[in-house]
Amino acid sequence: MSLEEQIVKLAKAAVKALYGVEAEDSQIQLQKTRPEFEGNITLVVFPFVKLARKAPAQVATEIGEWLMANGEGLIAKYNAVQGFLNLVIGDAFWIQQLEAIDAEANYGQQPDRKQLMMVEYSSPNTNKPLHLGHVRNNLLGYSIAKIQEANGWKVVKTNIVNDRGIHICKSMLAWLKFGNGETPETSGKKGDHLIGDYYVRFDKEYKAQIAELMAGGMDEETAKKEAPLMKEAQEMLRKWEANDPEVRGLWAKMNEWVYAGFDETYKRMGVSFDKIYYESKTYLEGKSEVEKGLSSGQFYRREDGSVWADLTADGLDEKLLLRSDGTSVYMTQDIGTAKLRFQDYPIDKMVYVVGNEQEYHFKVLSILLDRLGFPFGKELVHFSYGMVELPNGKMKSREGTVVDADDLMDKMIADAKEISKDKVNTLQGITEDETNEIARKVGLGALKYFILKVDPRKNMLFNPAESIDFNGNTGPFIQYTYARIQSVLRKSNSPKDGQTAERSNSVSGQTGEAGLDPKELALIQRLCEYPGVVRNAGENFSPAVICNYAYDLACDFNSFYHDLSILNEQDATKRALRLLLAKNVAKVLQSAMSLLGIEMPERM
RNA sequence: GGUCCGGUAGCUCAGCUGGAUAGAGCAACAGCCUUCUAAGCUGUGGGUCUCGGGUUCGAAUCCCGACCGGAUCACCA
Numbered sequence: 001m002s003l004e005e006q007i008v009k010l011a012k013a014a015v016k017a018l019y020g021v022e023a024e025d026s027q028i029q030l031q032k033t034r035p036e037f038e039g040n041i042t043l044v045v046f047p048f049v050k051l052a053r054k055a056p057a058q059v060a061t062e063i064g065e066w067l068m069a070n071g072e073g074l075i076a077k078y079n080a081v082q083g084f085l086n087l088v089i090g091d092a093f094w095i096q097q098l099e100a101i102d103a104e105a106n107y108g109q110q111p112d113r114k115q116l117m118m119v120e121y122s123s124p125n126t127n128k129p130l131h132l133g134h135v136r137n138n139l140l141g142y143s144i145a146k147i148q149e150a151n152g153w154k155v156v157k158t159n160i161v162n163d164r165g166i167h168i169c170k171s172m173l174a175w176l177k178f179g180n181g182e183t184p185e186t187s188g189k190k191g192d193h194l195i196g197d198y199y200v201r202f203d204k205e206y207k208a209q210i211a212e213l214m215a216g217g218m219d220e221e222t223a224k225k226e227a228p229l230m231k232e233a234q235e236m237l238r239k240w241e242a243n244d245p246e247v248r249g250l251w252a253k254m255n256e257w258v259y260a261g262f263d264e265t266y267k268r269m270g271v272s273f274d275k276i277y278y279e280s281k282t283y284l285e286g287k288s289e290v291e292k293g294l295s296s297g298q299f300y301r302r303e304d305g306s307v308w309a310d311l312t313a314d315g316l317d318e319k320l321l322l323r324s325d326g327t328s329v330y331m332t333q334d335i336g337t338a339k340l341r342f343q344d345y346p347i348d349k350m351v352y353v354v355g356n357e358q359e360y361h362f363k364v365l366s367i368l369l370d371r372l373g374f375p376f377g378k379e380l381v382h383f384s385y386g387m388v389e390l391p392n393g394k395m396k397s398r399e400g401t402v403v404d405a406d407d408l409m410d411k412m413i414a415d416a417k418e419i420s421k422d423k424v425n426t427l428q429g430i431t432e433d434e435t436n437e438i439a440r441k442v443g444l445g446a447l448k449y450f451i452l453k454v455d456p457r458k459n460m461l462f463n464p465a466e467s468i469d470f471n472g473n474t475g476p477f478i479q480y481t482y483a484r485i486q487s488v489l490r491k492s493n494s495p496k497d498g499q500t501a502e503r504s505n506s507v508s509g510q511t512g513e514a515g516l517d518p519k520e521l522a523l524i525q526r527l528c529e530y531p532g533v534v535r536n537a538g539e540n541f542s543p544a545v546i547c548n549y550a551y552d553l554a555c556d557f558n559s560f561y562h563d564l565s566i567l568n569e570q571d572a573t574k575r576a577l578r579l580l581l582a583k584n585v586a587k588v589l590q591s592a593m594s595l596l597g598i599e600m601p602e603r604m
Numbered sequence: 605g606g607u608c609c610g611g612u613a614g615c616u617c618a619g620c621u622g623g624a625u626a627g628a629g630c631a632a633c634a635g636c637c638u639u640c641u642a643a644g645c646u647g648u649g650g651g652u653c654u655c656g657g658g659u660u661c662g663a664a665u666c667c668c669g670a671c672c673g674g675a676u677c678a679c680c681a
Contacts, residue, residue: 031624046662081624083624356609359608360677457610472630472643473617477629544618558644604643
């Protein structure tokens, strides 16, 4: 039973005994005691003031007295400040907590729920490389999967690759016309970048054609439709759907280039998938699901042949599911994908990590899946996150205002390497490879933390002109704290050192005459919060909660580290306690950061 | 126009299931390395928590109404 649970129980008993009332759990309000007062945990007694008919301070004192008398020694002291009852928990309790934490290898991990959650994220189009917007999506998706695993879910990470459609044909067409057979090998470019260049090229040539047509007196609307390039792209799409061998061959070849490029980026970013679906393979399934819904009367067909769902009963509009020419739309393929996924896995909860611009889409999808009989349909989670904005607004692929994912990672790692050059004294005797590996972890750590620490729901700003920080509330700050601890632990094990590692395992409930230092106690208390933080992050789908906690823990440790010596402490018991504390801070920091997909360097 | 989301220090962000004097980082300024890693620690300055009502012993937090910003309401994805 956690400290909070014990105190809630005791407080309820106190209120019952003193005022003869059964208090609700929600009335027992606990908070961490503010640093300016003595105590570890504080009971807010205002909720009982009315029924006690006494002044707040008196109620606090009465409950405090009762807890001292009946708290089975848990509470060492108390003080009442107005309506706040500050409780001091004895050192023995905290040391016991620390030892319990130490004994748990997977501290923070919640019990197995025996349920499966599928998390869809990334979901790129195969016509351009990944940019900063995708980076946020990928990092959030991966982190959410890790967090839910820590909350006892069996998680399947999945990706739906949007590999067909007019946008792909545009790249293909531009490559055919202007590519001269260029390949990733001949150009030395990553496949996704190569294809992206032709997507941009298409747009440029297309715009030129529109301008030409308009100069000839055509209005813009018509020019956009009549431009030869667009007509050719549409023709190519029709051929693709008709399984034209030549078009399919080219499509397959170019997509392979892109996948190779994506794989490289994913690998570097540190994200992965358990199962990948391709739109080219799911959209037909979607069509047949819609046909089924049509025959069961869920949907209806209009005179022009298009198929619709009537959602007016749910307060929404009517939604198109199949075009009049029989081709499918985005919604159709999402239904098909859901069908296949449900065939492949016993999904209890489906989570879609997709930007908030698609909220309406997922509202509709939820209703449609429910109507079609998918058990997870009604309860599907659209993990809707905000956009990444640049100082002058949104990123636009075709206008070249995107921050490229590969470039950004390059820059972060290069910056990390540059900074580490000034730290040569701490990185002596390290190989070039190790230095590069540290720079990689630190650079990516800075990037990931920068993105994940922001509340996912909110839009966030990225200013390319200002480099991402490596000081303060950052990933490297937390990595640095960890590296410091590792350094101390290495030294504690060195043969020169009179102490052995075993001694740190036997703190034995003693702290010497002086008792726990406030900084030690604050650290233990912080460590105790971790499982609750993991639960909170899971319930709220928020990696940011983990970031905040890791930062607080690192701050507490650095303050402790600054004020108290670990290895030079003469009192063997205290020294052992501090080592144990350091070891477990490192453990929890690493655990928390792993939930964010951030790796920890052993030194930096 | 309907719906949804946001508005907290110069900047980027925490805090939001109501609790004590609203917190960090960056930027600015002042200190701390012969001592376990200074990517650190300590201090100073910086706030009508967009505005106005309401509920409450108590509101940045909850409710209502404005204002500002964003998203969305396609035979696009």
